[in-house]
Amino acid sequence: MKSLEKALSGYKGKAAEALRRARVSVGDNIRITKGNQIYEGTLFPRSEYADDRHIVIKLRNGYNVGIQWSNGTVIEFMSKGEKPQFTSPPRPEERPKLPRVSIMSTGGTIASRVDYRTGAVQPALTAEDLYCFVPEISDIARIDAKILCSEFSENIGPNHWRDMAQATATELKNGAEGVVFSHGTDTMGYTAAALSFALRNLSSPVVLVGAQRSSDRPSSDAAPNLIAATAIAARASFAEVVVAMHEASSDEYVTIHRGTRVRKCHTSARDAFRTMDPEPLGRFDLRNLHLEVFAETFQSRDPSKSVEVVADFEEKVALLKFHPNFNPAVIDWYQEKEYRGLVLEGTGLGHVGRACFEPLKRALGSGLLVGMTSQCIWGAVDMNVYETGRDLLAMGIISLGDMIPETAYVKMMWVLGQTTDLAKAREMMMTNVTGEASQRRLLQS
Amino acid sequence: MKSLEKALSGYKGKAAEALRRARVSVGDNIRITKGNQIYEGTLFPRSEYADDRHIVIKLRNGYNVGIQWSNGTVIEFMSKGEKPQFTSPPRPEERPKLPRVSIMSTGGTIASRVDYRTGAVQPALTAEDLYCFVPEISDIARIDAKILCSEFSENIGPNHWRDMAQATATELKNGAEGVVFSHGTDTMGYTAAALSFALRNLSSPVVLVGAQRSSDRPSSDAAPNLIAATAIAARASFAEVVVAMHEASSDEYVTIHRGTRVRKCHTSARDAFRTMDPEPLGRFDLRNLHLEVFAETFQSRDPSKSVEVVADFEEKVALLKFHPNFNPAVIDWYQEKEYRGLVLEGTGLGHVGRACFEPLKRALGSGLLVGMTSQCIWGAVDMNVYETGRDLLAMGIISLGDMIPETAYVKMMWVLGQTTDLAKAREMMMTNVTGEASQRRLLQS
Numbered sequence: 066m067k068s069l070e071k072a073l074s075g076y077k078g079k080a081a082e083a084l085r086r087a088r089v090s091v092g093d094n095i096r097i098t099k100g101n102q103i104y105e106g107t108l109f110p111r112s113e114y115a116d117d118r119h120i121v122i123k124l125r126n127g128y129n130v131g132i133q134w135s136n137g138t139v140i141e142f143m144s145k146g147e148k149p150q151f152t153s154p155p156r157p158e159e160r161p162k163l164p165r166v167s168i169m170s171t172g173g174t175i176a177s178r179v180d181y182r183t184g185a186v187q188p189a190l191t192a193e194d195l196y197c198f199v200p201e202i203s204d205i206a207r208i209d210a211k212i213l214c215s216e217f218s219e220n221i222g223p224n225h226w227r228d229m230a231q232a233t234a235t236e237l238k239n240g241a242e243g244v245v246f247s248h249g250t251d252t253m254g255y256t257a258a259a260l261s262f263a264l265r266n267l268s269s270p271v272v273l274v275g276a277q278r279s280s281d282r283p284s285s286d287a288a289p290n291l292i293a294a295t296a297i298a299a300r301a302s303f304a305e306v307v308v309a310m311h312e313a314s315s316d317e318y319v320t321i322h323r324g325t326r327v328r329k330c331h332t333s334a335r336d337a338f339r340t341m342d343p344e345p346l347g348r349f350d351l352r353n354l355h356l357e358v359f360a361e362t363f364q365s366r367d368p369s370k371s372v373e374v375v376a377d378f379e380e381k382v383a384l385l386k387f388h389p390n391f392n393p394a395v396i397d398w399y400q401e402k403e404y405r406g407l408v409l410e411g412t413g414l415g416h417v418g419r420a421c422f423e424p425l426k427r428a429l430g431s432g433l434l435v436g437m438t439s440q441c442i443w444g445a446v447d448m449n450v451y452e453t454g455r456d457l458l459a460m461g462i463i464s465l466g467d468m469i470p471e472t473a474y475v476k477m478m479w480v481l482g483q484t485t486d487l488a489k490a491r492e493m494m495m496t497n498v499t500g501e502a503s504q505r506r507l508l509q510s
Numbered sequence: 511m512k513s514l515e516k517a518l519s520g521y522k523g524k525a526a527e528a529l530r531r532a533r534v535s536v537g538d539n540i541r542i543t544k545g546n547q548i549y550e551g552t553l554f555p556r557s558e559y560a561d562d563r564h565i566v567i568k569l570r571n572g573y574n575v576g577i578q579w580s581n582g583t584v585i586e587f588m589s590k591g592e593k594p595q596f597t598s599p600p601r602p603e604e605r606p607k608l609p610r611v612s613i614m615s616t617g618g619t620i621a622s623r624v625d626y627r628t629g630a631v632q633p634a635l636t637a638e639d640l641y642c643f644v645p646e647i648s649d650i651a652r653i654d655a656k657i658l659c660s661e662f663s664e665n666i667g668p669n670h671w672r673d674m675a676q677a678t679a680t681e682l683k684n685g686a687e688g689v690v691f692s693h694g695t696d697t698m699g700y701t702a703a704a705l706s707f708a709l710r711n712l713s714s715p716v717v718l719v720g721a722q723r724s725s726d727r728p729s730s731d732a733a734p735n736l737i738a739a740t741a742i743a744a745r746a747s748f749a750e751v752v753v754a755m756h757e758a759s760s761d762e763y764v765t766i767h768r769g770t771r772v773r774k775c776h777t778s779a780r781d782a783f784r785t786m787d788p789e790p791l792g793r794f795d796l797r798n799l800h801l802e803v804f805a806e807t808f809q810s811r812d813p814s815k816s817v818e819v820v821a822d823f824e825e826k827v828a829l830l831k832f833h834p835n836f837n838p839a840v841i842d843w844y845q846e847k848e849y850r851g852l853v854l855e856g857t858g859l860g861h862v863g864r865a866c867f868e869p870l871k872r873a874l875g876s877g878l879l880v881g882m883t884s885q886c887i888w889g890a891v892d893m894n895v896y897e898t899g900r901d902l903l904a905m906g907i908i909s910l911g912d913m914i915p916e917t918a919y920v921k922m923m924w925v926l927g928q929t930t931d932l933a934k935a936r937e938m939m940m941t942n943v944t945g946e947a948s949q950r951r952l953l954q955s
Contacts, residue, residue: 217898219861222835251857255834332859332889378835386831386855388919389700390667390823398843410831412696414777416664442887444777453662474833 074110078117080134084108087140094146095122097132098139104132107146121198129198130285164299166206167236168245168291171225171256172216199288205354206299209241218249218256218275223378223478226259230376233264233271237372243270243298247291250275250329250337253308257324258475259378261306261499268370270301273308273324277335286311286335293319293349300356303363304370305499307346310338321347321358325472325501328442341469342443377482382406384474386440387417396424399433406434406477406490409462410470415439415446416453422460429461434490436463436477438470445506463494466506476501519555523562525579529553532585539591540567542577543584549577552591566643574643575730609744611651612681613690616670617661644733650799651744654686663694663701663720668823668923671704675821678709678716682817688715688743692736695720695774695782698753702769703920704823706751706944713815715746718753718769722780731756731780738764738794745801748808749815750944752791755783766792766803770917770946773887786914787888822927827851829919831885832862841869844878851879851922851935854907855915860884860891861898867905874906879935881908881922883915890951908939911951921946 072090073081089095089108097104097120106122109129119131120140132138202208213232214225233244248256257273264271274294276287294309306324313336322340331337340346347358381404385395399407407428411417415437417425429435437457439446445467448454458464465473480493497504517535518526534540534553542549542565551567554574564576565585577583647653658677659670678689693701702718709716719739721732739754751769758781767785776782785791792803826849830840844852852873856862860882862870874880882902884891890912893899903909910918925938942949 217861217864217896219832219834219857219863219898220865222863251861252834329858330887332884332886332891334889337886337889380835382835383837384831384833386829387664388829388916389664389697390825390827390923392828392847394847395828395840395843398840402837402839412664413694413774416662416696418664418667419662420665439777441777441782442775444779444782446777451662453664471833478835 076111076117076120080111080118080120083134083138083140084120087142089140089142092146094143096139096141096143097122098141099132099135099137104130105143106130129200129288131198161207163205163207164242165240166208166243166245166295166298167241168208168210168247168295169213169229169232169236170211170247171214171221171229172218172247172249199291201288201292202295205292205296206243208295209236213246216249218251218253221249221252221256223259223380226256226263226378227376229256230260230263230374233260234372234374237269241269242368243272243301245272245274245291245294245298248273248275250277250310254327254329254338255471255475257306257308257322257327258472258501259479261324261501262476262479263374263376263378264306265373265375266370267304267306267364267372268367269304270298270366271306272298273306275310277311277333277337286316289316289351290319292354293351296354297321297349297356301347301358302366303346303358303360304366305346305364308338309349311335312348316351319349319351320345321349321356323360323500325476325499326469328469328471342467375479375483378475378478379405379481380478382408382474382478382481384408384410384470386410386470387412387421389418391418391421393418393421393424396421396428400424400428400431404433405481406436408436408438408465408470408474408477410440411437411446412440414450414454415448415457415464416451417457419453422456425457425462426460432487434463434477434481434487434494435461436465436473436494438465438468438473440470445503447506463491464507465494466502468502468507472501521556521562521565525556525563525565528579528583528585529565532587534585534587537591539588541584541586541588542567543586544577544580544582549575550588551575574645574733576643606652608650608652609687610685611653611688611690611740611743612686613653613655613692613740614658614674614677614681615656615692616659616666616674617663617692617694644736646733646737647740650737650741651688653740654681658691661694663697666694666697666701668704668825671701671708671823672821674701675705675708675819678705679817679819682714686714687813688717688746690717690719690736690739690743693718693720695722695755699772699774699783700916700920702751702753702767702772703917703946704924706769706946707921707924708819708821708823709751710818710820711815712749712751712809712817713812714749715743715811716751717743718751720755722756722778722782731761734761734796735764737799738796741799742766742794742801746792747803747811748791748805749811750791750809753783754794756780757793761796764794764796765790766794766801768805768945770921770944771914773914773916775887787912820924820928823920823923824850824926825923827853827919827923827926829853829855829915831855831915832857832866834863836863836866838863838866838869841866841873845869845873845876849878850926851881853881853883853910853915853919853922855885856882856891857885859895859899860893860902860909861896862902864898867901870902870907871905877932879908879922879926879932879939880906881910881918881939883910883913883918885915890948892951908936909952910939911947913947913952917946 091110106124109121272294278285308322308327312318312320330339344359346360448458448464536555551569554566717739723730753767753772757763757765775784789804791805893903893909940952
């Protein structure tokens, strides 16, 4: 450990210049005004790997934010603070008793120096940066950090899923005892489902984490979510793919959602993620760092296991939401484009209008796999209740029980990535692989 | 009023034969076993208009069910009941002080003799049938009943919406003081939105009602829902299009949802319908028949108003749910099919992958109206937060605030049914018409 003594430890370039002009030193209480946002806190030092544009302050709520300096940013001295003895992050070998966790960034806001999606794309994720933003994590685990890609999550698809699955296997083989992926929240549920299917015989937890509010905002959930995700990866007794996100608007709990049962249910709230029945897998108490598992059965952590990557996803699969006045000709269009599978998001217990019947028969006749889910959010399809459902079942449409549409779509891509045998694909769709559906409900049809 | 004296009052044909063989009379406590279902209750008389196959019993929970007799149905005598003096429904002119309510059936299970979707399609809705199933409603209003159509709700579309709007106007002009539509629950939200837009300058409440459990099941919600819907149509102080459905799994309350803010959120539960923020318009207490309005502002009942029907819906509009690996070529396909509008169900705050950008630009360039909503269920889109959203806004995509995707889709059909002027259509999409969105959020973009 070395003490950082200089007045502007680690700051360089434009950031250092601006701080010098404002006559502030590391440890001072300062106010930074940028646009409509006002930040007040203690000026934090930067590591030797830091860039030359960000100023890091510790807010009163205990978390650090990185503010990108630009023309118009106003820095004001408020009061002299006690000159702190900041320390560099301990190197992994200095804390041999802590578990090793690999944190990989795919482009979410959580671990970027600044929210790169607002313009300044700088997802430079080093162990030093992470430590600077969330110093607590180095008390939880020995961290290895990597940048895997830098994508807005709406651009993440099957190729990224494959890369993430392979990177997980590599990290685990190299000694990581848990893996964390930071990921944009928009499509995190889809990616979590994809990894749940792609990582067979998993030895350790794989945790997807994100932030609903970017890390340069005082209300950011980045720090608590990352602390929880790191602790879950390091210590959880389960070896499953999960999403760790805020439970409520307070900072008390982070919920642990199973990767195949989770959905982003609110556009902006910090507690946007929900397990779509039954209960979440567990939760993490941020006040005492206690990890509680609710699920009665789960795949246990087992270091003797060796993960198998099954990450071929068929891209010629679509998810179609039915609605009144739905144009059934679009079903023919997918058939003409040589699609191999369709997941329908039908109404209620699993229905589509009768105008879709003939195009669906043609699609099924030409060898497409067609599955039925519901746009209802909660509950399960049951295609035996009404005539429409029975007609669709008789055609050969697969009733997907309580599988959520997003997971059903990802699963069908995964199934068709493994087999060209329709009967086998059908059987796989109707067999619970990793908690994506209740087996009893799948067998109802 | 006339007393029904005969042992099998009103029963004829096969039903009467079966009851005679079982040696039971009207008023007796009997048990009927059909398949896995067992029904116990008091044998109820039928009206002179009844069919020859249904047996009606009053269950212990107070509601009546109609059970279709078939080979294998077992009828058993349990105990002698007090021979009741059942009465025919009063004719409207006999209760001059009660409000007049028109109940029209579109094919929902609620008012059919039996769940017609399970096979026996018999939505013969007469005032006598209604009274037989739910005698309470004739204490609430003078009922006129009509069959408008007999459709599974997944087949209901713009033509039915127009017919329903026109029928509403006719009934109100002929003296009805409120209108009830029974409707399948699957697409009830879409229809409620359509009627909300189509019925301008409404004088009286229009209530859509359905049943999640068909009326031949002991757990049916048909009766309480219909009682509430009738009372709301008869007595509510508002003149809006609403959905009246069970609030919880108990029989205490029926929630009153605004037609543009309601969604079926569970495939099978009795409390499947939810108002997607803010609060529901109100609720109806089934225990004391009290109607409570939560909303601070609403369109008031005003008999001096004369409803205007604006029910042209453009059919060349589609609702597209975005997902990872979404094929952007489908956007071009809709353009080639001369579509006039697309509502996107994007991720998070209103995003789609960058692969969609060029097809969207082509669509917008050729004059399509494109609106953005979120697949998150709750919250509002805000396309100013991230670069993707700003790019999409700059292209000309309309940010639809907190409008739910289903309502946005119906509204775009309605808007494009009224104008070919794109600027006018755009302005209409961004102006709150009937509570479908917060005006403040619409103006954010």
